[in-house]
Amino acid sequence: xxxxxxxxxxxxxxxxxxxxxxxRIGTLLKDTATGQIVAHVQETGVAQNLLQGIxxxxxxxxxxxxxxxxxxxxxxxxxxxxxxxxxxxxxYANLGVALAGIGVSVIGFSMINKRLKLIERQxxxxxxRIEQHxxxxxxxxxRHHYYQVQTLFEMAGQALCLKxxxxxxxxVASQLGNESGYFRGEVTYMLSKENFDPELFLSLTRSxxxxxAGRLECLMLARELPAAKKVAQDVGSxxxxxxxxxxxxxxxINMLPIEERWLESSSIKLKQIQGEVATLVQGVRDATEAAxxxxxxxxTLIEKDIDGYEYIKTLREEKSNPxxxxxxx
Amino acid sequence: MLxxxxxxxxxxxxxxxxxNYEKIHDRLARELMVLFSSLDSEIKKxxxxxxxxxGAEYSKAHFQPVYTAWVEREIREIVEDxxxxxxxxxxSKSFQFTHNSAQEAYDGSSxxxxxxxxxxxxxxxxxxxxPAFASWSAVxxxxxxxxxxxxxxxxxxxIAGIAVGGGLLALSGSKWANLKENVHKxxxxxxxxxxxxxxxGNKENNSVCQRLHGHLDKVTNAILEEIPA
Numbered sequence: 323x324x325x326x327x328x329x330x331x332x333x334x335x336x337x338x339x340x341x342x343x344x345x346r347i348g349t350l351l352k353d354t355a356t357g358q359i360v361a362h363v364q365e366t367g368v369a370q371n372l373l374q375g376i377x378x379x380x381x382x383x384x385x386x387x388x389x390x391x392x393x394x395x396x397x398x399x400x401x402x403x404x405x406x407x408x409x410x411x412x413x414y415a416n417l418g419v420a421l422a423g424i425g426v427s428v429i430g431f432s433m434i435n436k437r438l439k440l441i442e443r444q445x446x447x448x449x450x451r452i453e454q455h456x457x458x459x460x461x462x463x464x465r466h467h468y469y470q471v472q473t474l475f476e477m478a479g480q481a482l483c484l485k486x487x488x489x490x491x492x493x494v495a496s497q498l499g500n501e502s503g504y505f506r507g508e509v510t511y512m513l514s515k516e517n518f519d520p521e522l523f524l525s526l527t528r529s530x531x532x533x534x535a536g537r538l539e540c541l542m543l544a545r546e547l548p549a550a551k552k553v554a555q556d557v558g559s560x561x562x563x564x565x566x567x568x569x570x571x572x573x574x575i576n577m578l579p580i581e582e583r584w585l586e587s588s589s590i591k592l593k594q595i596q597g598e599v600a601t602l603v604q605g606v607r608d609a610t611e612a613a614x615x616x617x618x619x620x621x622t623l624i625e626k627d628i629d630g631y632e633y634i635k636t637l638r639e640e641k642s643n644p645x646x647x648x649x650x651x
Numbered sequence: 652m653l654x655x656x657x658x659x660x661x662x663x664x665x666x667x668x669x670x671n672y673e674k675i676h677d678r679l680a681r682e683l684m685v686l687f688s689s690l691d692s693e694i695k696k697x698x699x700x701x702x703x704x705x706g707a708e709y710s711k712a713h714f715q716p717v718y719t720a721w722v723e724r725e726i727r728e729i730v731e732d733x734x735x736x737x738x739x740x741x742x743s744k745s746f747q748f749t750h751n752s753a754q755e756a757y758d759g760s761s762x763x764x765x766x767x768x769x770x771x772x773x774x775x776x777x778x779x780x781x782p783a784f785a786s787w788s789a790v791x792x793x794x795x796x797x798x799x800x801x802x803x804x805x806x807x808x809x810i811a812g813i814a815v816g817g818g819l820l821a822l823s824g825s826k827w828a829n830l831k832e833n834v835h836k837x838x839x840x841x842x843x844x845x846x847x848x849x850x851x852g853n854k855e856n857n858s859v860c861q862r863l864h865g866h867l868d869k870v871t872n873a874i875l876e877e878i879p880a
Contacts, residue, residue: 345659347655347658347659348658350655352655357655357656359655555652558653562661566661566665566875567868569668569669569672570669570672570673571669571672571673571676571864572672572864575676575852580854583852584847584848584851584852584853584858585847586680586847589680596673600669603669607662607665611658611662614653614658615655615658617652618652618655621652
């Protein structure tokens with residue numbers, strides 16, 4: 323099946339990327355001189371399996387990843403190295419791009435649920451901090467939404483056992499749209515506050531992006547590519563509105579107690595916080611760029627008449643390569 | 652869909668904003684030491700009569716010009732640096748921007764200062780006016796006070812008061828021989844604290860740094876709105 327889709331591996335574009343004749347923007351590669359899109363970066367199920375093991379550090383710089391301590395067996399460790407090298411060839415600095423799925427998400431519904439459960443646990447441990455940030459948001463409200471989303475992903479997984487899953491998948495996609503809206507609202511509200519809690523921000527943002535990734539996956543599996551493209555466009559637009567205003571220096575200053583913000587003695591602390599926040603902002607910015615270029619990938623699938631269900635299935639079943647490049651020409 | 656070049660340009664503009672947010676803050680924090688050193692020299696020249704009889708007038712006559720000159724120089728150099736960085740982004744090869752040499756003087760009516768560049772976004776084929784961060788000639792013509800607000804260049808009255816009050820406070824428990832030195836140190840300390848707030852940041856959000864950051868935000872938003880969607 324993989325042979326019927328025009329995939330290449332990142333190394334085939336290494337020379338062009340290195341000499342500047344090819345430029346990567348988000349998850350697409352374009353010919354620098356003509357501006358023509360030449361390929362789209364696309365994750366496989368292997369990538370998502372590997373990322374699960376290092377997902378506690380979603381915005382870790384690629385160069386700083388300690389692969390040896392990932393706990394992977396030799397074969398998986400070799401795959402992880404291949405993936406990291408592939409991302410480096412493609413000139414990614416960190417794993418931020420993976421937040422929204424590299425290309426179209428092929429994460430799979432059960433794995434999304436695993437991640438959501440982990441995030442939910444982390445959020446539950448932040449009890450008092452949630453009260454501090456959201457005066458009108460209780461733990462039980464958040465818990466309700468996490469259970470709602472997890473149920474939806476279970477339903478999507480079960481739908482794939484039906485002879486004709488499209489209707490069920492579309493219903494789940496629609497409800498995931500509502501849940502995505504809920505998490506977007508909470509992230510927006512949180513960012514409107516002066517205090518910034520990076521951990522809580524990341525938890526809510528990851529929940530939000532997982533809802534969007536799953537929603538797109540449902541639409542792709544239901545072969546509704548034009549609808550998937552529209553959703554991808556809207557999601558990209560929402561990421562812009564949410565994440566464009568984030569400025570590391572401003573966030574870092576606001577993270578200091580007000581009486582310490584402009585003191586000379588706070589300058590070292592400020593620099594340290596700023597560095598950490600800058601990594602986080604760079605991560606969400608990479609994710610935004612990836613989201614903004616995702617509609618182009620779906621466009622290529624439509625143009626090449628590639629079936630959405632087969633595309634996702636093929637990538638999920640891939641056993642060796644974590645990353646592919648879908649050629650656009 | 653957002654044109655591919657627009658995606659790239661957006662990222663570069665956001666990076667420009669973030670880098671200059673930090674650069675403005677770091678530069679002002681660093682250069683404050685130069686200002687403090689100049690002010691310390693003036694403070695050391697204060698005699699008893701200057702301190703206790705005409706502290707406010709002395710402050711206005713000797714400290715304010717030093718502060719005003721420093722603020723003007725810093726804002727000018729910051730404006731030039733930030734603008735140069737912006738030009739690097741919009742004139743970079745990948746966007747094929749061309750500049751319009753005509754510059755209008757800043758009249759204080761626009762939120763973004765002058766518009767100094769027109770640009771052609773190759774793939775979108777759209778003409779985009781890229782607002783400048785500011786040009787120094789335009790800023791100085793309209794006046795810094797008109798551009799960033801009067802608080803950034805005014806010598807705070809509170810400082811004159813603090814200078815004298817601090818001096819009087821230093822009288823208590825001091826030996827006569829050390830009195831002038833203690834008074835000078837007290838004045839230095841109080842002036843530094845007040846100036847840090849006026850330059851780097853305060854709760855009222857009207858320091859030099861905060862006003863420049865606010866302008867950077869406005870210009871960034873204006874540019875992002877101009878990028879073809």
